[in-house]
Amino acid sequence: xxxxxxRALAEGFARAIPHSxxxxxxxxxxxxxxxxxxxxxxxxxxxxxERGLIHTAVQITLVDSAFGVAxxxxxxxxxxxxxxxxxxxxxxxxxxxxxxxALAQVERVTRQVVFVSGRVWQGEDPDKATAxxxxxxxxxxxxxxxxxxxxxx
Amino acid sequence: MSAExxxxxxxxxxxxxxGIDYDATLRLFLLPFxxxxxxxxxxxxxxxxVVGGFMETAAIIWLLLHEDQRRVPKPIDFSIxxxxxxxxxxxYAACEVLRQGRRIAQVSVRCWxxxxxxxxxxxxxxxxxxxxxxxxxxxxxGVSDGAAGAGA
Numbered sequence: 223x224x225x226x227x228x229r230a231l232a233e234g235f236a237r238a239i240p241h242s243x244x245x246x247x248x249x250x251x252x253x254x255x256x257x258x259x260x261x262x263x264x265x266x267x268x269x270x271x272e273r274g275l276i277h278t279a280v281q282i283t284l285v286d287s288a289f290g291v292a293x294x295x296x297x298x299x300x301x302x303x304x305x306x307x308x309x310x311x312x313x314x315x316x317x318x319x320x321x322x323x324a325l326a327q328v329e330r331v332t333r334q335v336v337f338v339s340g341r342v343w344q345g346e347d348p349d350k351a352t353a354x355x356x357x358x359x360x361x362x363x364x365x366x367x368x369x370x371x372x373x374x375x
Numbered sequence: 376m377s378a379e380x381x382x383x384x385x386x387x388x389x390x391x392x393x394g395i396d397y398d399a400t401l402r403l404f405l406l407p408f409x410x411x412x413x414x415x416x417x418x419x420x421x422x423x424x425v426v427g428g429f430m431e432t433a434a435i436i437w438l439l440l441h442e443d444q445r446r447v448p449k450p451i452d453f454s455i456x457x458x459x460x461x462x463x464x465x466x467y468a469a470c471e472v473l474r475q476g477r478r479i480a481q482v483s484v485r486c487w488x489x490x491x492x493x494x495x496x497x498x499x500x501x502x503x504x505x506x507x508x509x510x511x512x513x514x515x516x517g518v519s520d521g522a523a524g525a526g527a
Contacts, residue, residue, distance in 0.1 A: 244411035266391070
């Protein structure tokens, strides 16, 4: 059962993240470093019209959102974060006509960095992943910016 | 907009959804800023997934336009490093094919906003290519593609 603060996060999510609202992403649940999300199918999300496949980039956006929600739930929504890197492996094609689901889990929180992993699937079985992903985030990105950012801005 | 790029947009509807354009002279992809691309309304900054999706899509269309691919190449994996936050402004992407075998292509993508020397992100991706039309004839050359075969 999601905490009340987490429920507020889920409800505020679409308002806070314009792109997620534009593309129709929904937070299904979020609790203690774990987030579940849904990307409803839409025809404009196709990446390969000939084969009838959803664009893999839609899964990048979905896991990136889910990672953000999971990390916020682990840290408290006041702390700002910056994505350092993200890797996605495409295990199966995501087919037209079916929604995408994502699960993101925080694996470790250190003083500076948060490590997360996640997966995307269609249908009932999360083990039949269309994509698996991994990312690391820098904590308190507003207070202590990485050296590269400092130099660049 | 060139006929080739227009055809690529028909093959990849999501590229049109993001609003991606291509400059055939400069060989650069453009993602014009639009409010629905924002991921952090406070900064404001583009959604990290939009930046990644723009770069992956650029790589796919690059292979369609320049590497003789008729069908959309199948992405195998995608890896991105975020270097600076992508602000509420136009973004550009340039692609380079670092390796292309018979079955696999490895593409490197750079994305920047104001200054090309200060990328907001760099990415690399592997793609499975369509078997060449005259597959039978050139099959003996498969040994040269051994390394990529292991990754598939």
